[in-house]
Each structure stands twice: as C-alpha cells, then as structure tokens.
Amino acid sequence: MRDFQFPGRSPVRATEAMAATSHPLATLAAIDMLRSGGNAMDAAVCAAAVQAVVEPQSTGIGGDCFVLYCPKGQGEVLAFNGSGRAPAAATVEWYLENGFSELPKQGPHAVTIPGAVDAWCRLLEDHGRKGIADALAPASHYAENGYVVHDRVAFDWEDPETDLSLDEAAARIFLPGGKPPRAGDVHRQPELAETLRIIARSGRAGFYEGAVAEDIVGRLRHLGGLHTLDDFAATKGDYKTPVGISYGGYGIHQMPPNNQGLTALLMLNVLSGFELSALDPNGAERLHLEIEAGRLAYRDRDNLIGDQDHVAVPVKELLSGAYADRLRAAIDRERAMTNLPRLELPGSDTVYISVVDRDRNAVSFINSTYYSFGSGVVGPKTGVVMQNRGSSFRLDPNHPNSIAPGKRPMHTIMPGMMTKNGRAVMPFGVMGGGYQPFGHVHLLTNMIDFGMDPQQALDAPRVFYNNDVVETERNVRADAVEGLRSRGHQLVEPHHPLGGGQAVLIDWEKGTLTGASDPRKDGLALGY
Template identity: 75%
Template structure:
C-alpha cells in the first residue's frame, strides 16, 4: 500500500468494466460506449478516435495501430497488425540513385501508408457490437466543437512549433495565431471533423478511396513522395500469431516482427536468470541488470527485426533458452559492458489504451503517428496528420529492414498482454518510441518480482540507455545514480519523462479489475 503522505494516486478498483487511457476525454468516451452497450473493442476504437483529435501530436488517423485481443478473457490471444507499408515505387535503388544515404526523418519520404482506419474498421466488423459510425461520434464532436488542450499535450505541442511551421496546412491548423495552444486553450479541427464524417458514412473506403485518399496522395506527390492512389486502395492489415515467453509463472504476449515486441521478451528471458526480487527495486544493482539486458536485446532487435512477410526473421531461435543463457553469461552485475554497438533510439509520441468489459473481453490497443506530429505534413483538405514511420527503414540493401515496395518498417509501438492458465490477466502497454521494450519490462518486473500494484508499478522512476548515456528520471534515488556510475555508466538526468503507460489487472478469483494510468501523461483509469 502506498504512503498517503506522499504525492501519487491509488489504483482504480471496480468489478464490471475498466478503461485506462492517456487522456480523460478518451477514457470518458470509452466508458460511455460501454454503458451504451458497446464492448471493449468498440470502446477501444472510440477512445483511439477521440485521442486522434485531442492528442494530435501523438496519434491520428494518418498513423498505424497494433492490437492484442483476448475475447471473453479466455483462450487464444488474437493479434492484429495494422501497420502500413511503403509505396510500391519505394525501392532502395531509387533512393540511392537520388542521393539519399538514409530515409529522411520528416517530409514525404518518411510517410508510409496509414494503417489505422483499415484496422479500426476490420476489428469492429470482426469483434465489435457497433459500427465505425457509432465509434466516431465523440471524436467528430470534439473536432467540430472544440476541446480543451491538456497540460502534457500542450508541452509536447510546444516542442514541435518549428516542424509545424514548415508545412502550410500544419501551421494553419495547429499553430492558431502563430503559436502552439497553451494548457486550457480551446482548439478545433474542422477539416478533420469532415474527414471523420466521411469515414463514419463510408467506412474504410471513406479513407482509402475517394476525396480523402486523393487529397493525401496529391499532397504527398506534390512534395516529391512516391505514393499513389493504388497504394491506398490496396492497404490492408492482417491477423498474425503473437510471440510469447513465460516469466514468473505468467505468459507474456507481444506482437511478432515487424514489431519490436520481441525485444521485451528477450529482456525478460535474460532477466529470468537473476533473482531480481531479492534486490532493492530502486537500487543500482536492479537497474544495472535491466539496462544490460536491454542493451543485449536491442542489439538483436537492430540486427534481425523487420517485416517477416518479406524477410526471414529468426524469431524462434531468438526466444530459445540457450540464446538467453549465452547472452546472460556476458552480463557482469558489477560492471557495464564496453563492447556493444552504440544504441541510438528514436523518440516517439504514442497513445496506448487498455480496456476490459463486463464479459472480460480484454483489449490492448496502441495507435501512433510516431514522432510528435509525425512527418510534419498535414493533408490540407482533410486535416490528416501523416505519420513518419518510413524513417525507420534502412537504405543498406543487406539489412533485413531495408526499404522495399509495400514493405512494413520495423515498428516501435507494442501492445502487451499477460495471461495465465488460459485467462487474460493484464492488457498493458508503455509508450515512448524506442523506450517501449524497456518500459514493458520495467512495469512487469515491478509487479511480478517486486509485488507492486499496477499504479505503483507505473509510478516508479525509470532509467533508459540511449546513445551511450544512461538517462535517469529525477525520482531515481541519488544512491542508485551513484551506484550506476560506479558500475561504469555515464548517468545524466533525463531531459523528459520516459514514456507513459496504462494497465488493467484482472483478478478472476475475486471478480475485480484494477486499473492504472501513468502520471507522466494527462490520462486516467476509470470504471464501474
């Protein structure tokens, strides 16, 4: 139990339903959907649509999504890959012949075809009780009538002003009066509202065919992009088989490649060989082991993870116990490794949604446009912010993640699901670009090794290793920071919080739900 004299919040505890998102308006919209007869999938899409309006720096219908779903909370965990692909004309030879040495971080060439709307419509058709028209009602209202800009949203928004100024439509919509909105300001997006109405009426074709797709394709083409209308009409997500490992008696499920979820499983396999629970959860030894396991797992990520529809990814071999044993053998609890390649990881802005309904349908849902405001391009007639997922591709023809026609890039956003004995135990996720595998593992070990409740596990201070620097949040104890430095780490105070997250724990014996939402974002968990 937490110390009620210290800042913090309690987990939310209910019996029937629970929603946890990074924005209060999304949480409330999802609850309204559940109260009106919708199920967890209806509520998740509804929440994601609201966040596409009220968290425009983090997500949108011009982005991608991944979903793990456990119907009735029992049996097989379903996985849906809603990530988009490169244009059919995007060959590595074209980029090399035109003088590129890497895929640009922003601009038209960073844009992959958005997969979110296709995924939303397919998931509602297959698993929802209501249609896309009902799911989009609150989002349309906020886009048309306005919404209040929340504090973390405003902070992130303010850091993207220079990017937004480079695109006329982006500046017009997202820099009213020439500046980013401040906390408490009202903001409207009438162009996006009109686009959402078209999708509400026409479903998937409202986005991938007709005037919306035409405006987006024309906008990208005018900026030098290789995108065509055919690229949009042929966009289609698909169900895939999750990858999983066992940790402390629980089964941990992640998306398979092209998703980086495998990285978290590698970290857990490495850490399973240490007695973490005997250590101080905020101590240097625990954090050091987590960092070293992460550095090894990320090395494998950067070597192997790519679109397994187009290249062979040795997923099974990477998850073998003997592979973890070999990697673990090089970890020294007293000293940081010095012979690993430098990790330089992308930051990212994302929304994650966790929902469990009264039938115990459990949804783990993540949606993103990658960097803050994605590519920095906004389709002028539609108001759609376009993602920059293409920037994750390589231009080395020998690399498995090299760009190719209709190929998916290595993807950072990763929903998680915990099960035990065939029952869903916890849909969970931690946002933050390259940080996400670290975040998943930190959350899980906080709970499964140290016995924290979901809220305490999310509240706990975090570290992250990037560009040969170990960035520690300000709440990491000074003794731990000094202990990490003694082990050879270059420790600096993190310039911003590491990610955000949500989780819902299902107690089947008691019949209760325990929800949590990360204080690093504006959101909340609510239920009844």
C-alpha cells in the same frame, strides 16, 4: 499499498468494466461506449479516435495501430497488425539514385501508407457490437466544437520533433496565430471533423478511396512522394500469431516482427536468470541489470528485426533458453559492458489504451503517428497528419529492415498482454518510442518480481540506455544514481519523462478489475 503521505494516485478498482488511456476525454468516451452497450473493442476504437483529435502530437488517423485481443478473456490471444507499408514504387535503388543516404525524418519520404483506419474498421466488424459511426462520433464532436488542450499535450506541442512551420496546412491548423496552443486553450480541427464524418458514413472506403485519399496523395506527390491512390486502396491489415514466453509463471504476449515486441521478451528471458525479487526494486543493481539486458536485446533488434513477409527473422532461436543463457553470461553485475554498439533510439509520441469489459473481453490497443506530429505533412483539405514511420527503414539492401515496395518498417509501438492458465490477466502497454521494451519489462518485473500493484508499477522511477548514456528520471534515488555511476554508466537527466503507460489487471477469483494510468501523461483509469 502506497504511502498516502506522499504524492501519487491509487489504482482504480471496479467490477463491471475498466478503461485506461493517456487522456481524460478518451477514457470517458470509452466508458460511455461501454455503458451504452458497446464492448471492449468498441470502447478501444472510440478512445483511439478521440485521442486522434485531442492528442494530435501523438496519434491520428494518418498513423498505424497494433492490437492484442483476448475474447472473453480466455483462450487464444489474437494479434492484429495495422501497420502501413511502403509505396509500391519505394525501392532502395530509387532512393540511392536520387541522392538519399538515409530516409528523412520529415516530409513525404518519411510517410508509409497509414493502417489505422483500416484496422479500426476491420476490428469493429470482427469483434465489436457497434459500428464505425458510433465509434467516431465523440471524436467528430471534439474536432468540430473544440477541446481543451491538456498540460502534457501542451508540453509536447511546444517542443515537437517535427517543424510544423514547414507545411502550410500543418502551420495553419496546429500553430494558430503562429504559435502552439497552451494548456487551457481551446483548439478546433474542422477539416478533420469532416474527414471523420466521411469515414463514419462510408467506412474504410471513406479514407482509402475518394476525396480523402485524393487530398492526401495529391499533397504527398506535390512534395515529391511516391505514393499513389492504388497504394491507399490496397492497404489491408492482417491477423498474426503473437510471440510469447513464460516469465514468473505468467504468459507474456507480444506482436511478432515487424514489431519490436520481441525485444521485451529477450530482456525478460535474460533477466529471468537473476533473482530480481531479492534485490531492492529501486536500487542500482536492479536498474543496472535491466540496462545491460536491454543493451543486448536492442543490439539484436537493430540487426535482425524486419517485416517477416519479406525477410526471415530467427524468432525461435532468439527466444530460446540457450540463447538467453549466452546473453546473460555477458553481463557483469558490477560493471557496464564496453563492447556493444552505440544505440541511438528516437523517442516518439504514441497513445496506448487498455480496456476490459463485463464479459472480460480484454483489449490491448496502441496507435501512433510516430514522431511528434509525424512527418509534418498534413492533408490541406482533410486535416490528416501523416505519420513518419518510413523513417525507420534502412537504405542498406542487405539489412532486414531495408525499404522495399509494400514492406512494413520495423515498428516501435507494442501492445502487451499477460495471461495465466489460459486466461487474460492484464492488457498493458508503455508508450515512448524506443523506450517501450524497457517500459514493458520495468512494469512487468515491478509487478511479478516485486509485488507492486499496476499503479505503483507505473509510478516507479525509470532509467533508459540511449546514445551511450543512461537517461535517469529525477525521482531515481541518489544512492541508485551513485551505484550506476560506480558501475561505469554515464547518466543524464531526460528532457521528457520516460514513456507513459496503462494497464487493467483482472482478478478472476474476486471478480474485480484494477486499472492504472501513468502520471507522466494527462490520462486516468475509470471503471464501474
């Protein structure tokens, strides 16, 4: 139980259903969907669509999504890969011959074909009770009639990673009057409202064919992109088999590569050999072990993960106990390692959604355009912000993550699912680009090893190794800071808080749900 004399929030507790998102309007839309007869998948898609409007810096219909789903909370966990692919004309040779030394972070060559709308439609057809029109109705309303800009959204909007002024449509829509909106301002996106109405009427074809696709492809090609209408029409997500391990008596499930979810599992395997529960949860030793396990796991991520439809990724070997033992042996509890490659991990703006309904359908859902406002390319007639996931590709033809026609890039956004004895225990996720494996591990170990409830686990101070320094949130205790420094870590205070997450914990014996939403974002959990 938290100390009520300190700032904070309690977890939300209910019996029937629960939704947790990073924005109040999205959580409310999910609850409205559930109370009107929709199920968890309907609610998750509805919430994602709302966030595509009200958190335009973080997500949109020009982005991608991944989903883990446990129908009725029992049996097999399903994984759906809704990430987009490179254009058919995108080859390493083309980029090298045209003077590229790396894929740009902004502009048309950063854009992969968005997979979110295809995924939304497919998931609703396969698992929802309502259709895409119902799911998009609240989002269309907010885009047309306006929404109030919330505080974290305004904070991100004012300092985007992407220069919105370079694209005429982006500047017109997202820099009204030449500047970003402030918290409390009302913002509208009428072009996007019409696009959402087209998708509501025509489904998947309304986005990947016809006027919407023509507007987007026309803009990309005008800027020099390789995208075609055929690339859009061919877009199709697919079901995958999750990867997973056992940790502390729980099953931990992640998306397989091209997703970085494997990185969190590697970290957990390494940490399983230490008695974390005997340590101070906010002390230097616990944080040091997490940092070092992360550095080892990210090295393997950067060297080995790619699209398994194109390259072989040694998943079984990486998740073996013997490999974890080898990695663990490299960690000195009293000293930071000095022999690992530099990690340069970009941040990203993402939304994560956790929903459980009265039938205990459990959905772990994540949606993103990657960097703040993605590529900065916006469809002038449609208002669609295009993602910049293509910037994750490499131009080394021998690297597993090299760009190739129809290939998916290594992806940072990762939903999680915790199970026990064949039943879902908690759909969970932590946003934040490269931080996400750290965030998953910190949340899970806070709960499993230290007995925290989901809200306490999300509230707890965070650190993150990046660019040869340890980003240390301001709420990390002074003695822990000194302990990390004494172990050889160089510490800096991050400009942005580290990540943001949501979770819904299922107690099958009591018949209750416990929801949590990260205070680093604007959102909340609601249940009934």
